[in-house]
Amino acid sequence: xxxxxxxxxxxxxxxxxxxxxxxxxxxxxxxxxxxxxxxxxxxxxxxxxxxxxxxxxxxxxxxxxxxxxxxxxxxxxxxxxxxxxxxxxxxxxxxxxxxxxxxxxxxxxxxxxxxxxxxxxxxxxxxxxxxxxxxxxxxxxxxxxxxxxxxxxxxxxxxxxxxxxxxxxxxxxxxxxxxxxxxxxxxxxxxxxxxxxxxxxxxxxxxxxxxxxxxxxxxxxxxxxxxxxxxxxxxxxxxxxxxxxxxxxxxxxxxxxxxxxxxxxxxxxxxxxxxxxxxxxxxxxxxxxxx
Amino acid sequence: xxxxxxxxxxxxxxxxxxxxxxxxxxxxxxxxxxxxxxxxxxxxxxxxxxxxxxxxxxxxxxxxxxxxxxxxxxxxxxxxxxxxxxxxxxxxxxxxxxxxxxxxxxxxxxxxxxxxxxxxxxxxxxxxxxxxxxxxxxxxxxxxxxxxxxxxxxxxxxxxxxxxxxxxxxxxxxxxxxxxxxxxxxxxxxxxxxxxxxxxxxxxxxxxxxxxxxxxxxxxxxxxxxxxxxxxxxxxxxxxxxxxxxxxxxxxxxxxxxxxxxxxxxxxxxxxxxxxxxxxxxxxxxxxxxxxxxxxxxxxxxxxxxxxxxxxxxxxxxxxxxxxxxxxxxxxxxxxxxxxxxxxxxxxxxxxxxxxxxxxxxxxxxxxxxxxxxxxxxxxxxxxxxxxxxxxxxxxxxxxxxxxxxxxxxxxxxxxxxxxxxxxxxxxxxxxxxxxxxxxxxxxxxxxxxxxxxxxxxxxxxxxxx
Numbered sequence: 156x157x158x159x160x161x162x163x164x165x166x167x168x169x170x171x172x173x174x175x176x177x178x179x180x181x182x183x184x185x186x187x188x189x190x191x192x193x194x195x196x197x198x199x200x201x202x203x204x205x206x207x208x209x210x211x212x213x214x215x216x217x218x219x220x221x222x223x224x225x226x227x228x229x230x231x232x233x234x235x236x237x238x239x240x241x242x243x244x245x246x247x248x249x250x251x252x253x254x255x256x257x258x259x260x261x262x263x264x265x266x267x268x269x270x271x272x273x274x275x276x277x278x279x280x281x282x283x284x285x286x287x288x289x290x291x292x293x294x295x296x297x298x299x300x301x302x303x304x305x306x307x308x309x310x311x312x313x314x315x316x317x318x319x320x321x322x323x324x325x326x327x328x329x330x331x332x333x334x335x336x337x338x339x340x341x342x343x344x345x346x347x348x349x350x351x352x353x354x355x356x357x358x359x360x361x362x363x364x365x366x367x368x369x370x371x372x373x374x375x376x377x378x379x380x381x382x383x384x385x386x387x388x389x390x391x392x393x394x395x396x397x398x399x400x401x402x403x404x405x406x407x408x409x410x411x412x413x414x415x416x417x418x419x420x421x422x423x424x425x426x427x428x429x430x431x432x433x434x435x436x437x438x439x440x441x442x443x444x445x446x
Numbered sequence: 447x448x449x450x451x452x453x454x455x456x457x458x459x460x461x462x463x464x465x466x467x468x469x470x471x472x473x474x475x476x477x478x479x480x481x482x483x484x485x486x487x488x489x490x491x492x493x494x495x496x497x498x499x500x501x502x503x504x505x506x507x508x509x510x511x512x513x514x515x516x517x518x519x520x521x522x523x524x525x526x527x528x529x530x531x532x533x534x535x536x537x538x539x540x541x542x543x544x545x546x547x548x549x550x551x552x553x554x555x556x557x558x559x560x561x562x563x564x565x566x567x568x569x570x571x572x573x574x575x576x577x578x579x580x581x582x583x584x585x586x587x588x589x590x591x592x593x594x595x596x597x598x599x600x601x602x603x604x605x606x607x608x609x610x611x612x613x614x615x616x617x618x619x620x621x622x623x624x625x626x627x628x629x630x631x632x633x634x635x636x637x638x639x640x641x642x643x644x645x646x647x648x649x650x651x652x653x654x655x656x657x658x659x660x661x662x663x664x665x666x667x668x669x670x671x672x673x674x675x676x677x678x679x680x681x682x683x684x685x686x687x688x689x690x691x692x693x694x695x696x697x698x699x700x701x702x703x704x705x706x707x708x709x710x711x712x713x714x715x716x717x718x719x720x721x722x723x724x725x726x727x728x729x730x731x732x733x734x735x736x737x738x739x740x741x742x743x744x745x746x747x748x749x750x751x752x753x754x755x756x757x758x759x760x761x762x763x764x765x766x767x768x769x770x771x772x773x774x775x776x777x778x779x780x781x782x783x784x785x786x787x788x789x790x791x792x793x794x795x796x797x798x799x800x801x802x803x804x805x806x807x808x809x810x811x812x813x814x815x816x817x818x819x820x821x822x823x824x825x826x827x828x829x830x831x832x833x834x835x836x837x838x839x840x841x842x843x844x845x846x847x848x849x850x851x852x853x854x855x856x857x858x859x860x861x862x863x864x865x866x867x868x869x870x871x872x873x874x875x876x877x878x879x880x881x882x883x884x885x886x887x888x889x890x891x892x893x894x895x896x897x898x899x900x901x902x903x904x905x906x907x908x909x910x911x912x
Contacts, residue, residue, distance in 0.1 A: 193906065196549040197570035197860075211898065216891075217868070282713030282721065283730050305661075305716030393662035394715035395873045395880070410546050412864035413569030414902065 183426070189419035196413040208420040217396050218421060221404040225428075227311065228400060229379045232318040236375035237368055239319065240326025241361075247331050265324035273388035276317050280304055280389065307397035310390050314398050317389065318379050325378075326371035333367030334360070369440045376432055381425060401425055486830045487805050488821060490522070493795035495530055502533040503788040507562035508541040510807060511739045518806030526795050532788045545569075552780060559783040560792070564773040565866075566598045566851075566858035571608040571908060574778040578607045580790045584797055588815035594851040595814035598774045598858040603686070603910035609776035612797040613811050616845035617668055617772035619758040620726055620741060621733045622751075625654055634733075634758040638676060638701065641733065641761060645709035648732045656709045657731040660702070660876040661717040662869040667852075668770040669735040670871050674698045675854060676763025681865060681896055682856040687912035688900050691893035694765070699878050699885040706879040715876055727751055737772040738839065742808055745832060753834045759841050760848040767848045774851065774858075775811075805830075809839060816846075860908045861900040870895050 190208050192201045212218050247258055264272060279287055280303035291297045303313045337360065345355045361368075383402035386392060392399035392407065401424055409418015505523060510516050520536050527534030537558070539547065544563045551557025552573045561567075567574075581599070585591055595611035621634040625648050635641040645656040659666035674680060679694035706714070709732075713721075723740035725731040729751055734740070744752040760769035779789045796803070800813035801821055808831050813819045826839045833839060853862035865871065874892035877883040883891070903909040 195569065195572070195906065196545070197552065197574070198572035198906075199553050200572075211902070214898065215895075217895075277718075282711075282716050283725055283728065300711070300713065302712040302716055305712040305714070310716070390716070391662040391718065391869075393869070393873075393876075394660075395876045395882070396662075396869075407868050408864075410549055411867035412899075413549075413860060414864065415549070 186419045186423055189416055190423050192416050194415045194419075196410060196415055199415075204416065208416045211417055212420045217399060217404060220396050221392075221399040221401050221421075222424065224311070224398060225380060225400045225402075225425075228315055228318065229376050231315050232322070232379045233372050233376045235315070235319045236322050236326045236379075237372050239323045240330050240371050240375075241364070241368065243323060243327035244330035244334055247327055248334050261327065262324045264321045265328075267321070269321060269382070269384045270388060272321055273317065273385050276313075276320075276385075277304075277389055280313055304390050305394055307394055310394060310398050314385055314389055317385050318382070321385075322375050322378055326368075326375055329371040329374065330364060330367055333364040336367075337363050366440045369436050373433060373436045376436075377429060380429055380432075488801045490799045490802050492526075492529055493791075493798040495791040495795075497787065497791075499530045499532050499785075499788045499791060501785045501788065502535065503527065503560070503785050503792060504535045504537070504558045505560050505562075505792075506537045506539065506544070506547065506558040508544060508564055509538040510810075511737075512742065512807045512810050515803065515807040515811070518802065522796075522799070522802065523792070526792060530788070530791070532785070532792075534792075548778070548780075551782070555782045557780065557782065559785050560777055560779050560789040562775060562777045564775065566774060566853075566863060567609050567776045567778050568601060568858060568860045568863055568908070570778060570780075571601060571604065571606060571860070573782075574608050574780050575783070575786055576606045576608075577610040577777075577779065577790070580610050580793060581607050583790075584610075584612070584794060584815060587794070588797065588817045590815075592814040592816070592846060594771055594846075594849055594854075595774065597851040597853065597856075598771075599776060600857065601859060601908065602857055603859075604907065609778045610793055611774065611776055612793065612800060612814055613775040613803065614771045614814060614849070615737050615773035615810055615812060616842055616849050617672075617735055617737060617760075617769045618842065618845070619733060619735050619761060620755055621758060622654075622726075622729070622731070622754050623756045624754050625652060625732045634756055635761060636758065637762040638673065638705075642701075642705050642708065645705065645733060649709045652732075654730065654732045655711050655713075656705075657714065657717075657722040657725050657734040658702075658705070658710065659714050659717040659722060660706070660872050660879055661715055661721075662872060663717055663719050663721075665719055665722055665734075665736060666714075666717065666872040667866050667869065668772065670702070670875050671852065671854075672735070672760060672769040673702060673763070674871075675768035675850065676761065676766055677701065678763075678765030680855060681862060681871070682853060682859075682900070684855045685912050686856045686859060686861075686900070686904075686910035688893065688897050690896050691889055695889045696885045697764075699875055699889060702875050703879045703885070715880070726755065729754075735769070737810060738808075738842075739810055742810075742831070756838060757841055759844065768850050768854070769848055770852055770854075771849050773811075809842075812842075812845070856910075859903070859910075860906075861896075861903040864899045864903070865896050868895075868899075870899075 188201065191203060191205060193204045194201060243261060247261065279285060282300060282302050282305060285300065285303065288297065288300045301309060303309045341359055342355060345359050381402060383400065383406060386398055386400055386403045390398045392403050401421055405418045405421035408421060409415045516538055523534045523536050541564050548561055548570055552570060581591065595614055599609040599611040600607050619634065626632065626634050626644055629644045629647040631640060631644045635644050648654050658669050674695060677694050677698035679692055679698050681688065681690050683689050722731065722734040722736055723743065726734050726740050727744040727748060741752055741755045744755065760767050777793055779786050783789060797815060797818060800818040803811050804813065804819050804822060809825055823843045826843050828836045829839055852858045852866060870892050874888050877888040878885050900909055904911065
């Protein structure tokens with residue numbers, strides 16, 4: 156058996172293939188089926204309705220708002236995650252006293268369950284007892300309360316900030332792998348040639364880390380795009396659907412509202428968008444690697 | 447100096463503390479909360495099943511806002527099982543997860559034999575048993591079922607009792623006497639106009655706001671429907687036709703915008719279900735609409751605030767005095783249930799002993815068959831759980847007169863449920879209060895959303911033809 160590489164390869168691959176088929180492909184096909192049917196939470200029987208669910212989704216202004224919000228959240232979060240991830244990665248690779256404590260603290264947001272950390276942020280952003288407001292008041296920067304989750308702009312900023320806070324450590328760890336893979340002699344050669352810190356950063360380090368940064372961006376985008384926990388805990392999509400995203404709207408329509416068909420139609424919009432984003436980023440990575 | 451172990455220990459303790467606090471129920475009685483009068487619990491009786499029972503019975507229900515209720519219920523169910531020879535298993539989960547769980551169990555075609563939720567479960571009608579026989583039997587034994595409970599468990603367009611509704615919870619106004627007395631309302635507001643005058647005065651003179659939410663959460667949904675009904679507006683009429691776009695709705699929306707400007711802050715757009723409770727208990731709100739559980743919480747955590755919190759019935763408006771129920775118990779028996787006979791017999795036994803549920807929930811749960819809780823008015827007149835003054839809850843004796851179902855004046859149908867869960871009404875009010883739309887525009891937009899939802903469920907045969 157050990158000599159039959161083909162069989163062995165399939166044996167090793169099978170668990171992953173089965174896992175992907177059972178937990179990704181099957182639910183995906185099921186979602187397509189649901190979106191073309193009149194399946195409800197109370198009636199799982201399948202009756203073909205064609206594209207009716209999609210037509211209703213298109214007529215729903217909340218869907219379009221959710222779609223726009225999803226893009227805004229994802230793009231802004233992705234940009235911030237990559238930039239802050241790079242900054243954090245530089246700190247993580249530096250050698251200093253107490254670096255293990257710093258690394259532990261930096262990774263804490265990523266290792267904390269998202270529901271738990273979102274609840275902690277809910278308290279931090281509370282309309283009455285927000286400690287952030289208290290600090291700002293003590294500093295004389297505000298007089299009353301900010302109502303972080305009650306103003307559309309602040310609520311969106313809060314949701315983005317929590318996404319960035321919890322995903323930046325992941326991006327940082329990915330980028331640390333890229334940073335330590337850069338041959339030291341390149342950096343040293345640049346130093347000998349008289350390049351300063353910023354020149355080395357922008358002309359040596361960042362170009363070499365870009366493929367890895369793209370992977371970090373891809374992860375950040377996927378995790379933000381497909382997450383509903385942060386929105387669900389912090390704002391429930393409010394105020395007035397200002398922070399509603401596709402995932403939360405699909406859930407409210409499909410499960411809480413009982414219209415599984417329409418919920419599935421909304422959720423399916425995640426797929427082409429994520430696919431396009433993944434293809435674009437992976438192609439960019441490949442191009443950078445070739446260069 | 448703090449060493450690494452101390453640091454990890456502290457961090458761990460903080461994390462566990464945060465987790466426990468996060469898991470605490472919305473309206474937990476809290477440490478030191480009222481534990482009830484010793485020996486005051488009513489005696490329970492055994493309702494003999496009409497036939498020999500056997501097998502198992504799995505029950506899924508919410509984790510009650512008053513934790514003492516769950517301890518009572520679990521023992522009550524086990525005792526019934528041991529007397530009837532049924533192996534009873536009870537699971538409690540957070541109420542926010544129940545509809546998701548029901549949808550999963552129905553989709554899988556297996557799961558619990560009976561499930562309870564705190565709002566109408568009309569969306570599951572096609573997959574649950576018709577409980578007409580159970581409701582008829584209960585009515586035969588204990589008299590007429592409260593109308594709001596019947597309208598929240600019966601679909602007139604299909605003639606099916608998709609649920610059995612033995613209980614409900616009223617939703618009175620909660621006000622701080624020390625704030626309302628100087629404002630000229632020693633007994634709290636009686637009408638929406640009183641609320642506007644008194645609430646505005648308190649905000650101006652004491653800088654304490656009112657807490658009526660316009661957020662994407664349950665309490666906002668409740669209070670704003672109450673405001674609409676008292677102005678003669680509603681989403682549907684008694685025949686399930688959408689009538690939201692009316693001058694009465696516009697008037698209610700305009701009134702709320704004015705009330706917001708004079709007595710509230712932007713925090714009401716950010717609220718979750720616990721926010722108004724927290725604000726009241728912390729002494730930061732002059733008036734909220736909620737059940738008695740927030741006040742019960744403060745009896746344990748802040749007795750001074752508890753003594754200062756008083757209650758008023760639903761506020762009067764130009765078209766009457768209405769409030770939505772706070773909680774509406776729906777028990778469903780899915781078609782896949784293995785032991786429906788045991789489920790129905792248990793529910794009859796449970797209804798028969800509802801006074802024990804009322805007592806264990808510290809007068810939170812009310813029965814839909816008034817005859818089953820003859821002690822209720824006495825308890826409300828002299829609270830066995832330490833109210834000061836003891837008759838603070840007496841006004842709830844009349845709660846059935848001003849409480850109505852979600853969907854009033856029609857039934858709590860599936861369309862009303864989806865509109866409730868997608869927050870069409872709170873957002874209709876919020877857009878105007880924030881100055882984003884005129885009242886007429888906002889009502890028209892909400893009507894368009896509501897009509898689409900009604901049309902969809904009407905096509906499925908679950909909503910009347912109007």
